[in-house]
Amino acid sequence: MxxxxxxxxxxxxxxxxxxxxxxxxxxxxxxxxxxxxxxxxxxxxxxxxxxxxxxxxxxxxxxxxxxxxxxxxxxxxxxxxxxxxxxxxxxxxxxxxxxxxxxxxxxxxxxxxxxxxxxxxxxxxxxxxxxxxxxxxxxxxxxxxxxxxxxxxxxxxxxxxxxxxxxxxxxxxxxxxxxxxxxxxxxxxxxxxxxxxxxxxxxxxxxxxxxxxxxxxxxxxxxxxxxxxxxxxxxxxxxxxxxxxxxxxxxIFGAAPGPGAVGAVRAMLPYIEDQLGRGLRLNAITRHMLGAFASIPGARQWRRVLSEGAHRPGAGPELVERALAEVIQAAA
Missing domain, CATH: 3.20.20.70 (Aldolase class I)
Structure with missing residues (x-):
């Protein structure tokens, strides 16, 4: 506390x-x-x-x-x-x-x-x-x-x-x-x-x-x-x-910069794996991540991949990695 x-x-x-x-x-x-x-x-x-x-x-x-x-x-x-x-x-x-x-x-x-x-x-x-x-x-x-x-x-x-x-x-x-x-x-x-x-x-x-x-x-x-x-x-x-x-x-805080959206998404992968192991559906997590790249190229592809796939049974971290790859490719 x-x-x-x-x-x-x-x-x-x-x-x-x-x-x-x-x-x-x-x-x-x-x-x-x-x-x-x-x-x-x-x-x-x-x-x-x-x-x-x-x-x-x-x-x-x-x-x-x-x-x-x-x-x-x-x-x-x-x-x-x-x-x-x-x-x-x-x-x-x-x-x-x-x-x-x-x-x-x-x-x-x-x-x-x-x-x-x-x-x-x-x-x-x-x-x-x-x-x-x-x-x-x-x-x-x-x-x-x-x-x-x-x-x-x-x-x-x-x-x-x-x-x-x-x-x-x-x-x-x-x-x-x-x-x-x-x-x-x-x-x-x-x-x-x-x-x-x-x-x-x-x-x-x-x-x-x-x-x-x-x-x-x-x-x-x-x-x-x-x-x-x-x-x-x-x-x-x-x-x-x-x-x-x-x-x-x-x-705002005059501190070291954060990891950025790409770094944060990658850091989410172990958390996602853990939560899926507890019975959670992927879209319960990724619905909160759709805005991660709203301001940069690749945002539409990121949202599309997650929105179309995250609700499906068996969807896991690999879907997030595929969506992230779309963002990285668009920014290249």
Whole structure:
């Protein structure tokens, strides 16, 4: 488990928690591309951990560190119990989702709807902190529905900071719980980076990460230069992982460059062999690797070979090697 300071350093660049995408196989590949970026799990509900198969939901490879577990929930006692169950797994941080606008989240009265009740969020994070030594963070929106962000967001952050939160990720859009789909909520509400920047100025003691609409390392570097402590990238880090994560160690962390997409794919082969031996289908892993070469020649061939073959019974590492050969040939 990383210390709070180490967690903050890793948080200079993070990959957003994304349902159905940032599972353990995705994170393993992303870690090969970047040794330093902070990775997040998919959101897991506290109820699922407490009442379901916690070992299956929480297991991950030690190579994924630093990695943060994102929880969904709005009941302090249940969240505390989930954090207690998760503690032995050694996550580097625990994040409370206060930004997801999906119908499922609304029906459970958590996610973005929690923006309407800062006091409850404070109770939740206090209970989570009491249950574990891992840093507890919050990912939120600017506000929801008819709320005026300039009125709501400062009070929300002040309330959760008073409860002990030191790391807040701000998705710099409002969420409309009625009238917009989750997909539309990622694109239609306008971005307000200025308000997010004002929150960093108003709360200098907090680690403020900017999220929303950031699609490149150029944009990430600009946000860091503007004073944000960290930048979180979502879909671009997934769909163009080789470009975004492959250059992150050198550009964002000032560290030695990563192995590049070709090196990361080759390093995945033993992991793939191991997972197939445990009964996993190849496409459960390679679906997360389709964006590795999105920015370079051979990307189409790479995606075609994997998309057409990885779901077939018996498909294995040799298919990945064949797809990689297409990329190398196209680049020659």
């Amino acid at each position: 990383a210390s709070d300071a180490q967690h903050s350093v890793a948080g200079r660049l993070s990959v957003a928690p994304m349902m159905d995408w940032t599972d353990r196989h995705c994170r393993y590949f992303h870690r090969l591309l970047s040794r330093h970026a902070l990775l997040y799990t998919e959101m897991v509900t506290a109820a699922a951990i407490v009442h379901g198969d916690a070992a299956r939901l929480l297991a991950y490879d030690a190579a994924e560190h630093p990695v943060t577990l994102q929880l969904g929930g709005s009941e302090p006692d249940l969240l505390a119990r989930a954090v207690q169950i998760a503690a032995p797994f050694g996550y580097d941080g625990i994040d409370l989702n206060c930004g997801c606008p999906s119908d499922r989240v609304q029906s459970g009265a958590f996610g973005a709807v929690l923006m309407k009740d800062a006091g409850l969020v404070a109770e939740c994070v206090a209970a989570m902190m009491a249950a574990s030594d891992a840093p507890v963070s919050v990912k939120c929106r600017l506000g929801v529905d008819e709320q005026e962000p300039r009125d709501v967001l400062p009070a929300f952050i002040e309330t959760i900071a008073s409860a002990g939160v030191r790391h807040v990720t701000i998705h710099a859009r409002k969420a409309w719980l009625q009238g917009l789909s989750p997909k539309q909520n990622r694109d239609i509400p306008p971005l307000d980076y200025n308000l997010a920047a004002e929150m960093k100025a108003a709360f200098p003691q907090l680690h403020i990460t900017l999220n929303g609409g950031i699609t490149s390392l150029d944009a990430a570097e600009a946000a860091l230069a503007d004073g944000f402590d960290g930048v979180m990238i979502g879909r671009a880090a997934y769909h163009d992982s080789g470009a975004v994560l492959g250059d992150a160690d050198a550009r």
